[in-house]
Amino acid sequence: NVREIGKGNFGIVYYASYKGKRDIALKTLYIPDENTSKYSFDTYDENMHELLYEAHIMTQLKHPNLLRIFGVTFFGDKQQLSLVTDFMKNGxxxxxxxxxxxxxxxxxxxxxxxxxxxxxxxxxxxxL
Structure with a gap:
């Protein structure tokens, strides 16, 4: 039960249900396409570091009104690097x-x- 809920400069965000019990979001990173110049491997490397840094920062923040991160994984057929977070039903x-x-x-x-x-x-x- 996975569906796309948004797109950005770095990737696509998906809604998913974890074990049918928790609504989560997967913030994926676009994978470079060798056949187009739209997205290079250098850009991917930079974005991967930014995504991992974002994950690191999010693990440090603890507050009931801030998005909670569960981890980092590889998602989908293309095994895209992804942040796994709570799903924000109101966006x-x-x-x-x-x-x-x-x-x-x-x-x-x-x-x-x-x-x-x-x-x-x-x-x-x-x-703090």
Missing amino acids: SLLNYLRKYREIFLKSDSQIITRKLNNFGIQIFEAM
């Missing part, structure tokens, strides 16, 4: 803010400022 914070942008713009600016400051404080506390 990323950026997508959430974009989705409700109009509501935020119409709201009291002091309330919005307090909410955004609270987001920042929670992220900071998770990094």
Whole structure:
């Protein structure tokens, strides 16, 4: 039960169910294609290091409001390097803010400022 839920510059994000009990996301890394110049092996090597560094940083962050990482694996037929994380059913914070942008713009600016400051404080506390 795997389905694509997003694409980015570095790869594709998939939704999956782990043992039918936990919803997870797999953030994969594109694999270079020798037949096209679209994506080189040098770029892949750089992106692989970035993905592994992201995984390392994520293992250091512990907070109920931050995405939890379970590990790194190789996924799919092409054995793409992938981060395994909790699945965020409401999407990323950026997508959430974009989705409700109009509501935020119409709201009291002091309330919005307090909410955004609270987001920042929670992220900071998770990094301690």
